[in-house]
Ligand SMILES: Nc1ncnc2c1ncn2[C@@H]1O[C@H](COP(=O)(O)OP(=O)(O)OP(=O)(O)O)[C@@H](O)[C@H]1O
């Protein structure tokens with residue numbers, strides 16, 4: 379099959395307007411669309427024609443969506459099936475997945491999300507049929523980093539450019555954004571890649587040990603120093619030193635480090651001889667180091683030495699487009715590790731993640747997926763097995779509910795009036811009842827405010 383050939387789609391729904399809507403939408407996208415207004419009709423069409431994709435409603439009068447799914451798979455196991463329903467329970471969804479459905483989508487759905495789902499579903503089919511992709515050529519990957527958002531591409535570009543240089547690099551970003559992964563990537567792509575990548579966790583080593591850890595010590599330098607010992611700088615010679623959480627370094631140690639960077643020499647504790655060292659420094663921080671300098675917690679000269687090139691990493695919530703790729707990656711990894719066969723996350727569950735802020739970024743996403751893989755009993759991650767912390771769940775739920783449209787629809791005028799009323803009350807409150815001030819706070823004129831108050835039956839002010 380050539381990739382350019384039109385994909386064929388069968389839409390099955392006993393609701394005429396839904397069929398029409400999907401017909402228009404999918405034809406516009408360039409697909410070859412057939413329609414069936416009942417399960418029975420779908421059965422007879424499926425007997426005559428092969429489809430790449432079948433989209434079916436779950437609840438229909440005679441033959442339901444699950445039957446259509448089974449029928450489709452019996453005539454051609456390769457055909458992808460997507461189920462849609464306003465009433466699907468978790469049980470139906472689980473059953474659908476067990477029967478081999480690609481996904482189930484709750485109604486109402488977002489148009490562009492649905493288009494993307496169809497596109498991805500068909501892409502996964504073409505990929506399986508046409509080529510086995512080599513992950514090394516996969517544009518989503520760069521070293522062990524995943525993501526193809528413009529923000530991540532910028533990071534890859536920077537890594538490529540700086541890897542070849544000798545300059546010191548500062549990688550900044552919130553916790554879990556991949557600072558260590560990026561630093562390792564730089565090392566691996568640099569001329570120093572054959573030499574060690576030594577991690578110094580600046581927050582982890584006790585203050586009284588840090589000097590001997592970094593520089594080593596001579597026999598007899600202190601009680602317990604029964605032999606000479608090499609320090610981390612000895613080990614790192616010729617390679618890269620990764621200063622993790624560099625903002626945690628105490629001021630006295632900062633002075634010693636500055637000397638190593640400037641003079642490229644150091645002395646073991648209790649020793650006299652100066653040792654020469656050739657290393658590149660990559661530092662990581664989730665603090666605002668510039669602010670630390672202003673506050674007097676971090677030496678300005680050291681800051682400039684370490685921050686020759688700055689690589690800021692974007693938080694996950696600012697590169698939402700990468701979420702599906704990361705989810706897919708971690709699902710595969712965690713399923714393999716736990717010996718499970720979970721290959722997908724339901725659209726609904728992914729929707730929940732899209733609304734989540736991820737304070738712990740990629741690391742947190744990985745933990746969430748690891749837990750959900752452990753909890754999930756079907757072969758697809760359903761919303762029930764996503765355990766975001768309760769506080770956050772509520773936050774997500776609130777946001778979802780704010781713009782939710784149930785099966786009975788909403789009364790937009792009534793909803794808008796309620797919102798308007800809330801804001802007017804709030805503004806009048808803040809303005810201590812002054813209509814003029816309240817109007818200003820709302821960005822409208824006093825006349826408009828008076829009119830609205832009358833319309834909404836608000837007295838006072
Ligand atoms: N772009 C990415 N692609 C794939 N995995 C990622 C990506 N970014 C981070 N990770 C994964 O997330 C986890 C955290 O990454 P890493 O340790 O590099 O973050 P960090 O910024 O150093 O976090 P912290 O500030 O908490 O030390 C690791 O398991 C890493 O493999």
Ligand SMILES: [Mg+2]
Pocket residue numbers: 557558622662
């Ligand atoms: Mg880290």
